[in-house]
Each structure stands twice: as structure tokens, then as C-alpha cells.
Amino acid sequence: MFSHVVIFWTDPANPNSADELVQGANTYLKPIPGVLHFHVGKMVPSHRDVVDRSYQVALNLVFPDKKSQDDYQVHPMHLDFVEKVFKKVCKKVTVYDFA
Numbered sequence: 001m002f003s004h005v006v007i008f009w010t011d012p013a014n015p016n017s018a019d020e021l022v023q024g025a026n027t028y029l030k031p032i033p034g035v036l037h038f039h040v041g042k043m044v045p046s047h048r049d050v051v052d053r054s055y056q057v058a059l060n061l062v063f064p065d066k067k068s069q070d071d072y073q074v075h076p077m078h079l080d081f082v083e084k085v086f087k088k089v090c091k092k093v094t095v096y097d098f099a
Helices: 017-029 066-073 076-089
Strands: 002-010 037-042 057-063 090-098
Touching: 002 017, 002 066, 017 037, 017 057, 017 076, 057 066, 076 090
Parallel strands: none
Antiparallel strands: 002 057, 002 090, 037 057
């Protein structure tokens, strides 16, 4: 198993940016083959101090192996997502990959 977790900070000047990002991920990323588990959503507020509340959207993908994730990264739909959605609505991103 290979997990790919992406944390997004959206553009605060665009009040719809989190919704646009979630919709774009569902449109462009969800159909890409090789993903065993796909989950995208907006940050859920918490009273717990250990919960990071600074981001707006997170993406959690699970692949069978690193090669599947590598293939996903260069898939034309992923590249379209980066150009048409991510660059338009995001200010920062952090990625956590682990196996």
C-alpha cells in the first residue's frame, strides 16, 4: 500500500476556492485509474489543540504501490487538475507520502 495525502491552503480572496477545489478533485482526479481509495473534503473544525485547523481542503489517496502513484502523477487528468484548478485556487500545498 502507498498513501498520498495532500493538504491544501486555498486563496482567501476567493470565498468559493475550497468548493472549487473539491469539485475539481472529484472531476479530474477521482476517475484516474490505479487509485484504491479516494477521499477529498473540507477541513472539519475541532476543539482539540492537536488538530490542524489552518488548511481548507485535504485529499487522501491510497494506491497498491508507489509505481501506481507515480503513474497517477503524470496522468493527463492530474496534469489538467494542476493547471485548471490547483493553480487557480491554491496558495500552498503540503504532501505526505508513506508506504
